[in-house]
Amino acid sequence: MTDQPRTPDVPAKPSLDGLEEKWVRRWDADGTYRFDRTRPRADVYSIDTPPPTVSGSLHVGHVFSYTHTDAMARFQRMRGREVFYPMGWDDNGLPTERRVQNYFGVRCDPSLPYDPSFEPPEKPDPKRQLPVSRRNFIELCERLTGVDEKAFEEMWRRVGLSVDWNHLYTTIGSDSRAASQRAFLRNLKRGEAYLSEAPTLWDVTFRTAVAQAELEDREQSGAFFRIRFHGDDRPVYIETTRPELLPACVALVAHPDDERYRELFGTTVRTPLFGVEIPVLAHRLAEPDKGSGIAMICTFGDVTDVTWWRELDLPTRAIIDWDGRLAAVPPQGVPASPYDELAGKTVFSAKERVVELLRESGDLDGEPRKISRPVKFYEKGNKPLEIVTTRQWYIRNGGRDPEIRAELLLRGAELDWHPPYMRARYENWVEGLNGDWLISRQRFFGVPIPVWYPLDASGEPVYDQPITPPEDVLPVDPSSDHPPAYSEDQRGKPNGFTGDPDVMDTWATSSLTPQIAGGWERDPDLFARVFPYALRPQGHDIIRTWLFSTVVRAHLEHGSLPWSDTALSGWILDPDRKKMSKSKGNVVTPIALLEEFGSDAVRYWSASGRPGTDTTFDTGQIKVGRRLAIKILNASKFVLGFGEVAADAAVTEPLDLAMLAALSGVVEDATRAFEGYDYTRALERTERFFWEFCDDYLELVKSRAYGEGPEAQSARAALRTALGVLLRLFAPALPFVTEEVWSWWREGSVHRAAWPAAAELPSGGEPAVLAVTAEALRQVRKAKSAAKASMRADVSHAVVRGAEVARLAQDDLVAAGRIADLVIEAAPAELAVEVTLAPAAG
């Protein structure tokens, strides 16, 4: 047994106010949620918590989904599992980079040496950002996010997350960088990471490559231009939305079965304006019903161009530079005139100029036709992506290897999804991959790619012989650290070395949260106890990124899933049914809610959002939660206030046994629901029982419980037993109020108490006894209501008829209904009560 009940010490006026401060402090002091790392692996329930981005702010959506995880953590803990529930802060990535830049007025320049005495300017000048080394930049990041992290931690504690705050990590911290680099080096050693120069989706604002997982489509207005190409016999008209790519055109393509163009296949045409001779080719991806059915292939307008270019073995005439402007010099074979007029122009201005030129030369057929079509964007960017050929690092993720893809699909099938239909999103994504995972980013802040390249005699990097550091020196920064066999003065010199300038994609680090939090290779004893984890909770919108990439890393490194189960939470919608987000300005700040209604109330609303289901933000539900919490205080005070329960008190009365039998069913339901990750159903069942317990059972037994003798002892014992069970059933959702009440009469924390079992309740009760008696009481109340009388009004005479009257707890009904004369009549019918009210007393 967890503890022995003692004489209750109940406040005269119980209140929710101050419970958060009180219990947050106590839980911390008592180490209530401390992970006991001596417990065997079989007892451990480990959770791979999503690290929130600290440069943003927490909103109700966070409270919502983290509460779900916390409720499940608390359930598992009460079931006797040792819960490994760490927290992380995501401070690696663009949002943090921008925030550090703006806050301190600096920018990261990895070519600079580390300055240990650096202090940021007193008054940052946003126009003139001071360049600092990567190490200095990371230090500033840690300094700034330290402040945010304090606020976040305080907030999570107030929400009541049962996190073990001793297990805290940050995604830009040294452990994370080391783990991220180690995993990369292992990928490299096994041939899963590779360097490749290839056309890449490119964001011209951030000037970095981006991965397939970071794309999103946005509807953009544009126009179709019908352009004339010059053939020997006849002109060929194509339609394009990107006439500015004309100098990059390398071929025309139509479908092999397209009769209109069949005779042209194998011939050449000349581009307008530039007169470059290009072939007309056939390819199955050309769609006869799009535009004129024949397309120009440019290097590169979109990803289909890349496919055509690769499969048809076409030359490269790239014209768009890293900054999104047209290159200063035309590609080989393209005449300087009129290209000179386009050099250095943005895509937008180049398009305008090309259209003018086409108009002048007569090669523009008709007027442009306005259209709206989806265009690919980097999810954080605001200009359409271009395709630029660059050298990048990739990790195999099944995008090109059918075997790996099949293995990863099997992993998806092996994983238990809650709710199950979310698996389809994973499969959809894996099946739709069209390339490996591009992990290098041409950014300055982040985890550096841990390789150097030797320089040959002429000072050119030898990319196919990267130099890697030994694992025990990680993390390294190749821009300031030198490779083992070299000295720093050989940097950039012929026969010397150069560091890879790039950093890794943030997902390349956050895909390792189980390894980072679990002490992979840093604390093997811990890691062996927690990995693979039991649960990955996360939002359904990042299945393709976070979930998938974590599965990839664990599969490649450990040959297993990173966790056995994943629980996907939905989003919070504002009352207009839109996703709440900061950019829409419809965010409700959680701290105000927590202060106004109390944490348990907000948690109650959160727990009403079923797994995977988007939920409407609703203060009404929060108020209901607050009412419930207050009711728990008051009902508990009442239950504990009936006087002592004799040591040998036994629950003997049929009504009491009935109530406990019904409760036993609730325990079974709630347990099953929690086991299936359905915290909502568990709470719902418990709550429904609780209100009936208050409205019917308590009313029926209170007068008996005030009395003396075995009947009174039966009621008191039953009440306390029920209270002990109910508090534990509510504890995962409402940790504060349940802990408060528990402390009135029990030792230890309710959150370390054993989850209730049906077996601890007396058997043999007949739930119908309570149901029938409560129904009779309801009918008595109805009669009083109809007579507009007080519930205290005396009933002079009542007749109860029905098939089940034998089960009626007559004495309790008489007392609760204030019935002077009760008559029972068995009849083959539903229960009916005939009530005669006594004349109102003077």
Place this chain on the structure above:
RNA sequence: GGGCGCGUAGCUCAGGGGUAGAGCACUCGGCUUACAACCGAGCGGUCGGCGGUUCGAAACCGUCCGCGCCCACCA
């Protein structure tokens, strides 16, 4: 274009072959020795449409409509 989910009371949602449910809102009544931040009672629905299976369909099957999300090689 493909996939997934959702349409039940004014609102937020549960239910999932056997007499339509809860909370909120609304109406009426009640200070009742746990709670007026409370209690009691009531009003309120062709369960998105149409077909089918069945003795019986809100539920199962088909189809259509609407909403949302995910994905897609969108010249």
